[in-house]
Structure formats: structure tokens, C-alpha cells
Amino acid sequence: MFTQFFGNYLLHQQLVSPEHLSEVLQTMKTTRLKLGVLAINAGYMTAAQVEKAHAEQQRVDKRIGEVMVDMGFLTKDQVEELFKTQPAGHLLLGQALVDNGYMTNTQFEKALTSYKQENSITESDFNTANDEAASKLVKNFYNFNIGDKSDYMTDYVSLLFKNLIRFIGDDFTPMDAKPVSGDISNCVVQRIEGGLSAITIIDADTSAMIEFASRFAKEELTADDEYTQACVSEFINLHNGLFAVNMSNDNGIELKLEPQCYFDNMDISELKNACVIPVCFSFGVVNFIISL
Numbered sequence: 001m002f003t004q005f006f007g008n009y010l011l012h013q014q015l016v017s018p019e020h021l022s023e024v025l026q027t028m029k030t031t032r033l034k035l036g037v038l039a040i041n042a043g044y045m046t047a048a049q050v051e052k053a054h055a056e057q058q059r060v061d062k063r064i065g066e067v068m069v070d071m072g073f074l075t076k077d078q079v080e081e082l083f084k085t086q087p088a089g090h091l092l093l094g095q096a097l098v099d100n101g102y103m104t105n106t107q108f109e110k111a112l113t114s115y116k117q118e119n120s121i122t123e124s125d126f127n128t129a130n131d132e133a134a135s136k137l138v139k140n141f142y143n144f145n146i147g148d149k150s151d152y153m154t155d156y157v158s159l160l161f162k163n164l165i166r167f168i169g170d171d172f173t174p175m176d177a178k179p180v181s182g183d184i185s186n187c188v189v190q191r192i193e194g195g196l197s198a199i200t201i202i203d204a205d206t207s208a209m210i211e212f213a214s215r216f217a218k219e220e221l222t223a224d225d226e227y228t229q230a231c232v233s234e235f236i237n238l239h240n241g242l243f244a245v246n247m248s249n250d251n252g253i254e255l256k257l258e259p260q261c262y263f264d265n266m267d268i269s270e271l272k273n274a275c276v277i278p279v280c281f282s283f284g285v286v287n288f289i290i291s292l
Contacts, residue, residue: 003089208284
């Protein structure tokens with residue numbers, strides 16, 4: 001989740017455009033991490049030192065690791081350690097942006113440092129499940145202001161992003177929440193009743209809906225038909241079921257899930273305490289409309 005919000009942080013800092021971010025989300029899976037980005041992230045080198053090493057490599061017939069060792073920026077042990085580093089998503093995102101010329105190493109270094117500091121994120125948070133830190137990140141980012149339901153909304157959205165990563169994929173960026181208005185089309189809806197009333201809606205254009213369903217079903221779907229709608233419906237039901245379990249275990253609130261429904265058209269303007277959270281995947285935008 002910390003990787004996904006790093007993309008939005010870059011947008012807020014106006015370091016990348018939405019178009020450039022969307023483009024690199026599609027290439028991240030094939031991006032190869034370079035030693036310079038790994039060294040910057042580990043705190044072994046500065047961006048300026050990386051640039052000097054790259055400039056020196058153009059003058060000598062040596063690998064970049066050897067150049068960095070010769071220049072005294074890294075030890076041989078550090079080079080070996082960095083090459084064994086697992087390709088974390090935020091580093092792949094940064095590398096893809098640098099490779100495409102949309103950011104410099106210096107901009108990446110400053111942005112990543114600021115992002116970690118402002119949100120109290122450690123490097124290990126990127127690779128481990130830190131529920132407390134994740135909830136804090138969501139709360140800081142969205143600042144839901146719906147009275148005594150604000151914490152429930154934070155928990156719901158935090159779990160949503162975790163489930164998107166788990167069941168759909170990690171190649172997305174959460175965008176700023178928007179107020180609900182007007183009609184939407186091609187949407188799947190589920191109501192929650194009991195100790196807390198809620199409505200969850202997934203809305204997307206045809207191609208994004210098909211790809212979302214394909215990923216959840218783990219098979220290639222080609223039409224926005226009843227099966228595609230059923231797959232999206234099952235994702236909502238799975239997510240809401242997990243939320244209901246958490247609410248029962250953590251807060252003693254019992255919830256009941258109503259059957260999922262598909263609508264060609266739906267008026268959402270009257271929903272209370274509702275917001276639209278667009279999620280920009282590499283295949284398109286999927287809107288999650290949540291009302292508590």
C-alpha cells in the first residue's frame with residue numbers, strides 16, 4: 001500500500017503528471033532496478049554521487065558497481081548486498097520514472113525521503129504488513145470527516161486497498177476522493193446492514209470492468225456480460241465479508257451483507273456520508289463509491 005500512495009504523493013508534489021504515472025504503471029513489471037536507485041534507497045549514496053558514477057562509467061570500460069567501488073562510494077560487500085535486494089514496488093516505480101526521463105535521480109531521492117518522513121514510514125513498511133502504519137497513511141491522506149464513522153471509513157478503505165493488492169494487483173495508484181454526484185452506469189452494488197449501514201459500489205467503463213473481473217477470476221474475459229458482473233460482485237462480497245469479520249472481532253458490531261446487484265444506471269446523488277475513490281490501474285480507472 002505504501003508503494004501505491006507514493007505514486008499519489010508524486011502527483012501531489014507535481015513531480016509527475018497523471019499521464020506519465022499511468023504510462024509507467026504499465027511498464028513497471030518489466031522495469032529492471034539499477035544499482036544507483038538501490039544505493040540511494042539504502043542510504044549508501046546520494047543522487048549526486050550516482051550521477052558522478054554514471055558520468056565516470058562513460059569514460060572507463062567497467063561495470064557500474066566497479067566504478068562506484070573505485071570512486072569510494074560503495075564497498076564490494078555493499079554492491080553484493082544491493083544486487084540481492086528484492087525489487088520493491090516503490091523502487092520499480094521510481095526507476096521507471098527515471099528511465100523514461102520523467103524524474104531525475106535527485107528528484108526521486110528527495111521525494112522518497114520526504115514521503116517517508118511526512119508519513120512516518122520505514123523501509124521495512126514497504127515489504128511487510130504494518131496495519132497500524134497503513135491505517136495512519138490512509139487517515140492522513142483522505143482525512144474522512146463523517147463524525148463517529150470516520151474511523152470505520154478509514155478501516156474500510158485500508159482493507160480495500162489491501163484486498164486490491166491481494167486479489168487484483170499492485171499496479172495502481174489511489175487518487176483523491178471526490179464527492180458523489182449525478183448518475184453512474186455499469187456498476188455493481190452491495191448494501192451492508194446491521195450495527196452499521198453502508199453501501200459499496202464499483203463503477204468502471206467496459207474495458208476496465210472486464211480486466212478487473214479477469215484478474216479476480218484469474219482467467220481472460222472478453223465481454224462485459226453476466227459472468228464478468230458476477231466476478232466483480234464476488235470481489236465486493238469477499239471484501240465486505242472480511243470487513244464484517246473485522247468489525248465483529250474488533251468492535252463487537254455485527255453486520256449483514258445483502259445480495260449484490262448490477263445496475264445499468266444508478267443515481268448516487270442522495271447517498272449519505274459518501275465519497276468516490278478513483279483507483280488508477282495500469283488498465284484504466286475503477287471507481288469505488290462508499291457510503292457509511
